[in-house]
Amino acid sequence: MPKRLTEDQINHYRAHGYCYPVPVLSRPEYTDYRNGLERYETEIGAPLDFPEKSKPHLLFRWADQIAHHPAVLDAVEDLIGPDILLYHITLWTKEAGAPAYVLWHQDGAYFFLDPAEQVTAWVALSDAPVESGCMHVLPDTHQSEWLEHFDDLSPGNMIKRGQDIRGLDDKTGAPMPLKAGEMSLHHTKLIHSSGVNNYHDRRIGVGLSYIPARVRPLGEPQPTALLVRGQWAHDDFIKEERLAEPETPAARAAHTEGVKRFRARQDRGSSIARADHSA
Numbered sequence: 001m002p003k004r005l006t007e008d009q010i011n012h013y014r015a016h017g018y019c020y021p022v023p024v025l026s027r028p029e030y031t032d033y034r035n036g037l038e039r040y041e042t043e044i045g046a047p048l049d050f051p052e053k054s055k056p057h058l059l060f061r062w063a064d065q066i067a068h069h070p071a072v073l074d075a076v077e078d079l080i081g082p083d084i085l086l087y088h089i090t091l092w093t094k095e096a097g098a099p100a101y102v103l104w105h106q107d108g109a110y111f112f113l114d115p116a117e118q119v120t121a122w123v124a125l126s127d128a129p130v131e132s133g134c135m136h137v138l139p140d141t142h143q144s145e146w147l148e149h150f151d152d153l154s155p156g157n158m159i160k161r162g163q164d165i166r167g168l169d170d171k172t173g174a175p176m177p178l179k180a181g182e183m184s185l186h187h188t189k190l191i192h193s194s195g196v197n198n199y200h201d202r203r204i205g206v207g208l209s210y211i212p213a214r215v216r217p218l219g220e221p222q223p224t225a226l227l228v229r230g231q232w233a234h235d236d237f238i239k240e241e242r243l244a245e246p247e248t249p250a251a252r253a254a255h256t257e258g259v260k261r262f263r264a265r266q267d268r269g270s271s272i273a274r275a276d277h278s279a
Helices: 007-016 026-046 063-065 070-080 249-271
Strands: 019-025 084-094 104-105 118-126 135-137 182-187 192-194 204-212 224-229
Touching: 007 019, 007 070, 026 063, 063 084, 063 192, 063 204, 070 084, 070 182, 070 204, 070 224, 135 182, 224 249
Parallel strands: none
Antiparallel strands: 019 182, 084 204, 084 224, 104 192, 118 182, 118 204, 135 192
């Protein structure tokens, strides 16, 4: 029996590559997590950006708590099983009216994991209606081959390396609007994007990349990952330690190392051969 998802949601994910909405956070929880993020932004005088928006679970209590939230992990377990690694997190914040967007891409095109069974849990810390630039997906594309991605370094592109599948416009695809506290789930091969935020509030989402422990990384350098449920299956990842105290020198050192390795793997791009395995 599923722990969090309905049978219909599981079947929809298997058939079409995504499902939503999945309620996971209570109002006090998502309010607390958003406050934690915005308190830090007030301290630094700017929205959280790279490198701290990458792997923030190694630095901040709010991100660590989302990564280990039982409702999030129960839903992920319904799709990939009980032994779960957190490969990566990215904070996706679009300021109201800002020209920020995410071009069409497949997550696995730059994660280099085998087999391709990674699932992205996108947790909303604010309302994410269509007008806020919510995620759009191309249903069923998780069953396709890996598509060629091109680097697009336009200033508004929120993906650090600018990966883009050409030939698709921002009106293509099915929207996945969410309310604060809800989550969407999508497969690593599913083609997806999001447009600019024309809403009155910030659109704040946390994208968590979970993989079954049996998944192995392809190529170098060796990446880091965090065991969040169950057991390790092998030693192909450098094992992250769960955050003990936020924003300490030790936490910052672990964060710096994890992000450095993740970025180096992204930057190698096409020099890492990808295996074509469907989940």
